[in-house]
Amino acid sequence: xxxxxxxxxxxxKEIARRANVxxxxxxxxxxxxxxxxxxTRDKINQIIKELNYQPNIxxxxxxxxxxxxxxxxxxxxxxxxxxxxxxxAGIEQAESEIKQYGVTVDKYFFDLNDKNxxxxxxxxxxxxxxxGILVAPSFIDESIPFVQxxxxxxxxxxFINSDIPEQESLCYIGPDLFHSGxxxxxxxxxxxxxxxxxxxxxxxxxxxxxxLLRKEEGFRAWFADHGKANEIHKIDIRETxxxxxxxxxxxxxADHPDIRAVFVTNSRISTxxxxxxxxxxxxxxxxxxxxxxxxxxxGYDFLEKNIEYLEKEIIDFLICQQPDEQGYLGIRxxxxxxxLGKPVEKVHFMPIDxxxxxxxxxxxx
Amino acid sequence: xxxxxxxxxxxxKEIARRANVxxxxxxxxxxxxxxxxxxTRDKINQIIKELNYQPNIxxxxxxxxxxxxxxxxxxxxxxxxxxxxxxxAGIEQAESEIKQYGVTVDKYFFDLNDKNxxxxxxxxxxxxxxxGILVAPSFIDESIPFVQxxxxxxxxxxFINSDIPEQESLCYIGPDLFHSGxxxxxxxxxxxxxxxxxxxxxxxxxxxxxxLLRKEEGFRAWFADHGKANEIHKIDIRETxxxxxxxxxxxxxADHPDIRAVFVTNSRISTxxxxxxxxxxxxxxxxxxxxxxxxxxxGYDFLEKNIEYLEKEIIDFLICQQPDEQGYLGIRxxxxxxxLGKPVEKVHFMPIDxxxxxxxxxxxx
DNA sequence: CCGACGTTCGTGTACGTACACGAAAATAAT
DNA sequence: ATTATTTTCGTGTACGTACACGAACGTCGG
Numbered sequence: 186x187x188x189x190x191x192x193x194x195x196x197x198k199e200i201a202r203r204a205n206v207x208x209x210x211x212x213x214x215x216x217x218x219x220x221x222x223x224x225t226r227d228k229i230n231q232i233i234k235e236l237n238y239q240p241n242i243x244x245x246x247x248x249x250x251x252x253x254x255x256x257x258x259x260x261x262x263x264x265x266x267x268x269x270x271x272x273x274a275g276i277e278q279a280e281s282e283i284k285q286y287g288v289t290v291d292k293y294f295f296d297l298n299d300k301n302x303x304x305x306x307x308x309x310x311x312x313x314x315x316x317g318i319l320v321a322p323s324f325i326d327e328s329i330p331f332v333q334x335x336x337x338x339x340x341x342x343x344f345i346n347s348d349i350p351e352q353e354s355l356c357y358i359g360p361d362l363f364h365s366g367x368x369x370x371x372x373x374x375x376x377x378x379x380x381x382x383x384x385x386x387x388x389x390x391x392x393x394x395x396x397l398l399r400k401e402e403g404f405r406a407w408f409a410d411h412g413k414a415n416e417i418h419k420i421d422i423r424e425t426x427x428x429x430x431x432x433x434x435x436x437x438x439a440d441h442p443d444i445r446a447v448f449v450t451n452s453r454i455s456t457x458x459x460x461x462x463x464x465x466x467x468x469x470x471x472x473x474x475x476x477x478x479x480x481x482x483x484g485y486d487f488l489e490k491n492i493e494y495l496e497k498e499i500i501d502f503l504i505c506q507q508p509d510e511q512g513y514l515g516i517r518x519x520x521x522x523x524x525l526g527k528p529v530e531k532v533h534f535m536p537i538d539x540x541x542x543x544x545x546x547x548x549x550x
Numbered sequence: 551x552x553x554x555x556x557x558x559x560x561x562x563k564e565i566a567r568r569a570n571v572x573x574x575x576x577x578x579x580x581x582x583x584x585x586x587x588x589x590t591r592d593k594i595n596q597i598i599k600e601l602n603y604q605p606n607i608x609x610x611x612x613x614x615x616x617x618x619x620x621x622x623x624x625x626x627x628x629x630x631x632x633x634x635x636x637x638x639a640g641i642e643q644a645e646s647e648i649k650q651y652g653v654t655v656d657k658y659f660f661d662l663n664d665k666n667x668x669x670x671x672x673x674x675x676x677x678x679x680x681x682g683i684l685v686a687p688s689f690i691d692e693s694i695p696f697v698q699x700x701x702x703x704x705x706x707x708x709f710i711n712s713d714i715p716e717q718e719s720l721c722y723i724g725p726d727l728f729h730s731g732x733x734x735x736x737x738x739x740x741x742x743x744x745x746x747x748x749x750x751x752x753x754x755x756x757x758x759x760x761x762l763l764r765k766e767e768g769f770r771a772w773f774a775d776h777g778k779a780n781e782i783h784k785i786d787i788r789e790t791x792x793x794x795x796x797x798x799x800x801x802x803x804a805d806h807p808d809i810r811a812v813f814v815t816n817s818r819i820s821t822x823x824x825x826x827x828x829x830x831x832x833x834x835x836x837x838x839x840x841x842x843x844x845x846x847x848x849g850y851d852f853l854e855k856n857i858e859y860l861e862k863e864i865i866d867f868l869i870c871q872q873p874d875e876q877g878y879l880g881i882r883x884x885x886x887x888x889x890l891g892k893p894v895e896k897v898h899f900m901p902i903d904x905x906x907x908x909x910x911x912x913x914x915x
Numbered sequence: 916c917c918g919a920c921g922t923t924c925g926t927g928t929a930c931g932t933a934c935a936c937g938a939a940a941a942t943a944a945t
Numbered sequence: 946a947t948t949a950t951t952t953t954c955g956t957g958t959a960c961g962t963a964c965a966c967g968a969a970c971g972t973c974g975g
Contacts, residue, residue, distance in 0.1 A: 196931055207955045212933065220953060242650055243612045244931035247960050251933090285607050361912060368908035375866075376740045407908070501740075537909040543733035543772070544902040547726060561961055572925045577963065585923060609961035612930050616963090 195236045203236075204229050215240070242525065246286050253288045255519050256315035258306055259345070259512075260323060261294035265425070267488045268452055268508060269321075271550050272345060275512030276319070283520050290516060291315065298389070300324050307331040311338070317519040318342040319512070322349050323393055343518055345511045347393065348532075355522055358514045360506035361534040362396055366403025366450070368537050369483055372502050373404075373446045374413060376481050380445025383437060384419040387430060387453040397450040400485075404448060418444070430456045431463070446481035454484025454503070458494035465499070487540055487550045495542045506535040509550050560601045569594050580605070607890065611651050618653045620884050621680035623671055624710070624877075625688060626659035630790070632853045633817055633873060634686075636915055637710060640877030641684070648885050655881060656680065663754070665689050672696040676703070682884040683707040684877070687714050688758055708883055710876045712758065713897075720887055723879050725871035726899040727761055731768025731815070733902050734848055737867050738769075738811045739778060741846050745810025748802060749784040752795060752818040762815040765850075769813060783809070795821045796828070811846035819849025819868070823859035830864070852905055852915040860907045871900040874915050 197215070201208040206225060213221050214229040221229075232238075257276055260269045273292070280290040293310050295303040303324050310318060311334055318335060322328035322344055332352050335342050341355040348357040373382060384404060386397045401419070408415055418441060422433045434457065438444060449457050461482060479498075484491070487505045494500040518529045540548050562580070566573040571590060578586050579594040586594075597603075622641055625634045638657070645655040658675050661667040668689050675683060676699055683700060687693035687709055697717050700707050706720040713722040738747060749769060751762045766784070773780055783806060787798045799822065803809060814822050826847060849856070852870045859865040883894045905913050 198931075208932080209934080209956080210954055213954085216933085218934095222953060225953080239650070241612075241931050243608045244960090245933075247606070247608045247612060247930095247962095248932040248934085250960075285604070364908065364912070368906060371906055371908045534912045536903075536912050536914055538901075539904040539906075539909075541733060541736055541904075543729065543736045544904075547729070547899045547901050549901055563961075573962080574926080574964080575924060578924085581963085583964095587923060590923080606961050609930090610963075612932095612960095613962040613964085615930075 194241075195238060196241060197238075200229060200232050200236065200238060203232050242286075246524075249287075251287065253316045253520075253524055254291060254313070255288065255317045255319065255516065255523075256291045256293060256310045256313055257319040257512075257516075258293045258295065258303075258310050259319070259321040260297045263297075266297050267490070268486055271487070271508035272321070272512035272515075275509035275514075276516055278509070279513045279516035279520070283516070283524075286520075286524065288520060288524065295323075297323060300327055303327045304331075311335070311340075314338075315340060317355075317523050319345060319515040319519060321346045322352075323347060325349060328352075341519070341523065343515050345515045346508075347396070356518055356529050356531050356533065358511050358518065358533045359535065361537065362399035363403035363406070364534075365485075365504050365506065365537045366400035366405075367407045368403075368539070369400070369448055369504055370404045370407030372483055372504075372539065373448055373481065374408065374411070374415070376501070377415070377446040379413075379415060381416045381418065381441060381443050383441070383444045383447045384417060385422065385434075385447060385449045385457060386419070387422045387425055387449065387451065387456065389423060389425055400450045404450075425453060425456070427456055427459060431460045434460050444480060446483065449482070449484035452484070452486035452488055452491065454482065454486075454500060455488070455490035455494055457484070458482060458491070458497075458499045461499050462494070462497065487545070487548060492545055495540070495545055498542065501541070503540040503545075505538045505540050505548070505550065507538065507550065511535060559606070560603060561606065562603075565594060565597050565601065565603060568597050607651075611889075614652070616652065618681045618885075618889055619656060619678070620653065620682045620684065620881065620888075621656045621658060621675045621678060622684040622877075622881075623658045623660065623668075623675050624684070624686040625662045628662075631662050632855070633851055636852070636873035637686070637877035637880075640874035640879075641881055642877075643874070644878045644881035644885070648881070648889075651885075651889065653885060653889065660688075662688060665692055668692045669696075676700070676705075679703075680705060682720075682888050684880040684884060685709060686711045687717075688712060690714060693717075706884070706888065708880050710880045711873075712761070721883055721894050721896050721898065723876050723883070723898045724900065725876075726902065727764035728768035728771070729899075730850075730869050730871065730902045731765035731770075732772045733768075733904070734765070734813055734869055735769045735772030737848055737869075737904065738813055738846065739773065739776070739780070741866070742780070742811040744778075744780060746781045746783065746806055746808050748806070748809045748812045749782060750787065750799075750812060750814045750822060751784070752787045752790055752814065752816065752821065754788060754790055765815045769815075790818060790821070792821055792824060796825045799825050809845060811848065814847070814849035817849070817851035817853055817856065819847065819851075819865060820853070820855035820859055822849070823847060823856070823862075823864045826864050827859070827862065852910070852913060857910055860905070860910055863907065866906070868905040868910075870903045870905050870913070870915065872903065872915065876900060 197208045197211045201211045210221060210225065211229055214226050259272055260266050262270045276290065291313060293306045295306045304327050318340060320342055328349060329352065332342055343355045344357045346359045348359060384401055388394055388397055405417065420433055420437055422430055447457060461480065482500045483502045485504050487503060491500060491503055495503060514533060521527045522529050562573045562576045566576045575586060575590065576594055579591050624637060625631050627635045627638065641655060656678060658671045660671045669692050683705060685707055693714060694717065697707055708720045709722045711724045713724060749766055753759055753762055785798050785802055787795055812822060826845065847865045848867045850869050852868060856865060856868055860868060879898060886892045887894050
């Protein structure tokens, strides 16, 4: 096969030749700049279409001195919010990949326990006048005025992790909470059969409680859709410390010793797991079903603390939605859209992964 | 924050200035080309290190007329081997991303039912003298002489899907078969409890039977590791048509009507599912446990045929290892290594995903 | 001492696109 | 008709790197 298969690429030069104009004119057409007669413009556009012209990004980015600056506004990582480590890693991964194409990413962080910090940092983001923003709109009320200002200034923004549908972002990248709860229910039912089930919401006042509720909805919907009549109890714990969680669980199990599975609607499952670990060791003697068949424990997020209990066979499954990929895709989409001028998907739901102790080691978070 | 944060990048020009030489000399040093005095070379290398010089890939690829040609050698897609559609899609995805950087990918296919076709196509690949090869070494005996020739000619190659560890490839990207079987066992046990289990291998003579065995090993290992004494039966079906599969299953269920779960070691699970569907509709009246509690069905691969049965609630779980990502990463790694000159991971095991009817719609294959 | 040859290095052009600048043509104003 | 103004377009240079070509210098044999 001596086929050279010389993949012929046509550039502005060829377009200019065919249109009997200079490459500068072609360039003007390509970039929608003024100063070209309508007739000429049409002719050139025609030729561009005919040749299926694909600009050489290498040359384009090289010649353009323009530097794109993106900004990210996400929760700071803390003990309470390990979760955000992953999106940050994804953002940094994307940054390292496109840095060489003249893109910088400035990162701003807010405190999930402090709405004011969001507003403050959002202000700083605006002042830096970036070419695009990646934001986790955890505080809806505070996010709306922020993105309105962005729209005024024509700064595109993408949402990750939480969506605010009416706020026409460039795109949304995040989990499908309802279906993740739905899947959680399936896993729970699959292992429990007819047994009693406990749903646990652990969140502070300030937390995005809506997230948890949406998962719970999905969870309950599954049982309804499948005509299962499992007894589903639920407790809301508004104090995230171990003691308070243990106390609540202890009380609940005293009332319902026959609970067979626990579904925790967020990553705080490790606290619940700690309770069960102690229990396994003989603590909480007042909880009657100590020593019985172990309780199935299912929750959320690939965090070190959670993996630990996965290994110890206390947590059974973790549901994850690739938080790092969320950050990665967010930046990539900004790049796609702003630098390359290509369209992006409006809504991108992340896959809903099931992590067990048998596969967590190859899970790419 | 008026910080301009002007990320200062130094280029060959600056290096040349500092070394009191021309950029051509710097270029020679960077590319390890001869014709530079040792003293000059050392000096320039020193400066390169000091400045932490990062070549501008845009300019580099633009200026270099060099075109990289990669070749892929994977099984052709057929009804029997839908699986390979996904890696091919991944390859094409990667190709479209790096095409603009002067990389072409020529695809060669062999017939999984014909070892000779592998040898023939491998020969064609060699004749095309590519700059790198992505190969699925399905036929080990035929692959070894092939990659030996590659090494002779200094053509790097990466393995996907199957590894041949001693053949020092650039890297391996593929599934961890053992652990996928291990996970399958967990899922099976989780839903079955103590029940009887059936392992089904469906493969033609020529198939890579080793793959299936490895999964089965993992499957059995899990039960051993966890001290479970489930009765595990096994059937080998060497004729892949529906009739033959149905006959074998029918016979097995006649002997063991109390089998509670079936684990199929590859994507032919749809054939097994078809059997259960018919059975549900009242066929195979000779199989005693018709109408009883449905049998749990777990197998492999995100194929349309399989998804269909997932939806119909006949298949319970599919284990997938992102075959498209395997193709994608394979090409990306060739690019990383050959074009960018960056090192790549030697072994990359794909995540082991669990696909159920509750999450398949957001699964990215 | 001269030419042949090897070593070491610099000059110059090219890659495909972006854009500043100014020229030419068309139109309007005088 | 002439000048002023606007519209339309071309020329030329730059981006950072790759590489062909040849210049300058030294070495060596005769």
